[in-house]
Amino acid sequence: MTSLADQHVKPAVRWGIGHALPRTVLRLAARRGDLQGRITVEASTGADLTGLFDEIRSRGPLAATRVGHTTTRHEVVKAILSDDAFVTARPRFGAGILGRLAAWSDTDVMHPVRPPSLLAVEPPAHTRYRKLVTRVFTAKAVERLRARTQQIADDLLDALDPASPVDLAEAYCGLLPVTVISEILGVPQEERATVLALGGGAAPSLDLGLSWRVFRSVETTLTTFDAWLSHHLDTVRRNPGDNLLSHLITAREDGEGLTERELKATAGLVLAAGFETTVNLLGNGISLLAGNPEQLETLRVQPDLWGNAVDEVLRHDPPVLLTGRLCARDTTVAGVPIRRGHLVTTVLAGANRDPSVFEHPGAFDVTRPNARDHVSFGAGRHYCLGAQLARMEGEIGLRTLFDRFPALRPLPGARRRPTRILRGFESLPAALGG
Template structure:
């Protein structure tokens, strides 16, 4: 009988997860959008489209907009306030679950399932667990540690560009933007050369897991990818236990903080997130940056005349066309934001991409300017205790990758056929055809 119940659970839980996590919100958002709700319109429009005109409409409604599903803010100071406040947490607080729908959803995500939006993922854990996990990986992503990887990144970038020489047309995402960061993060985590294509495939298939409103087919593809990724991680970690190497994952397997290490579930969740996040957002940064610099040749000329501007240019790319559009927080207690009461349990969606163009913070915010003096004030890496621990690595890879690309191919041409990714949270190019020479 227990085995039968287990099988029923394993069959029913995905259906409930999809129904409550995707079908119901999508239905509610579609109905809200028909009534003019800006949040509904944004969710429906942001999948591979251009959300920035809707950001402008939201901004015109004031610093905090009450949408059908959550509060929303486009204000950079308020985004920072919410992301750094102790009144908010990431993820869903199980203690605040009320009603049959919430309890059913918590039941559906319970158990041994691992995903970027389920504990013990760093994305949705809070102190003290979050502090312990983060301490174990932070030292590997420090600015000093990342600078030691610069020479290797330059070598990898040059090798990848060598393979593009003489080609009439290549997909820059497939041949360069994806391979540079996955090579670096795979080496950091001890992933064998022959396994890197699998990791790329897992990452691409699982990327929509951050989205709301997936179809049943998309949902099953994501769940299958996450399951396959977890199985691969289990085998990879066991291999590193038998034969540890000089890499982060081997260090994580052996690491102890105050005598306590990561258990298997924590280890897989942490390693999986670092591995996926270590290249997913950087792929988007490189693709978005290549397209922006091609489309703004006067900005590229400034960089060619003054290469010292490259680090600032990367921050301007992150500000102007960020790889992550938004993130959310839930209130752990009754609080107030921008003079508006926010009850406990309420969601606040911080629109990172909109905040990055806040005209109260950035002069001529709709212009792309590689010499912008405060470009680094963007929130593309979030803020507070969940500030992206891979920010220094992403900045370095963005600088090396784009500088090397345009030094090798100063007359790089975009070709027809570019296509944005069909995701709502991550923003980048799925394909970007170019002629290198």
């Protein structure tokens, strides 16, 4: 039986330490002009952050903040993400009262930024987990999925009524990637709506400073997702097939397989990350292309540019705003000394607007020759496993939509997600016909 402490007290302590306290600190810092505080607060409003990116860049290769450093310089972002002196950041409270409270109130429920998630571990564990799933996301493996992805896109668009307004975020951007990743992981068709809802509900789990209401909703979603995943793993064990999850269950690397907890963390991350960021890519791409008809016309004249257009969408409006790293040992980056234990926030969206790399960085240009130089998939050992898959789905998803409905136009009511780290649309109304 769950105790009163487990039901009410521990969640309140987890929220207080992990969200309420950091939110208060960051809001106070933002009022004083601190760059880390400002980007955290302003990101939640959906505002254009270009001016803030430029301000951070003007403060040098690594701008000092109240909690560490931040950067929007392209070369510095790549250097930090590729340097083994920096590890994936997660809250550390030490041995004091906060540390003891954090340990007492901890939960066993899987979380995308806590071990043994691929996002939260370092070598050698990270190397072992990654090797077991890499083969599914190679360029050759993704190319084999191209025809099936095209069929899924066609089927989804066949179901739309050209004469009626539609919310593309709900009817297309979410369903295309969740169908693809569900087939990769052996999720039956009747459970895909559940997976989509759980993924959306868990999206704020990457953010810091959640309100109590959102925090409780996220914890409930993660608990439900954990239980669903346990059930799905049991089902796949009884009925294995030609899918990634069946292979992960039996896979061995140097004679060692994944433990149950490692298996759930890896499968859960692949499942959620396999569609959540692609949902944003598709929505952001639709918004950009519909809002820039001259770019859409360029693609109609030069359809071979669709692949490059996807990279330009990723550069101009990336699905992930930023990522943090913790300095594991005293080091120096771009001439700036960084002490062990300091947090460095690499602003991926800001690095994608670095004028030293991208000419006229604020312009959306599907012909941009170096669009692929963006850092939206990260860099180094944590470079996004699903980058090839996301590019392929983005290309097919966007091209097929605009080929099928050339007169598509956005309608009032588009609404950005309230999440800070994941950047996309939760509502994207459009008229499909003329």
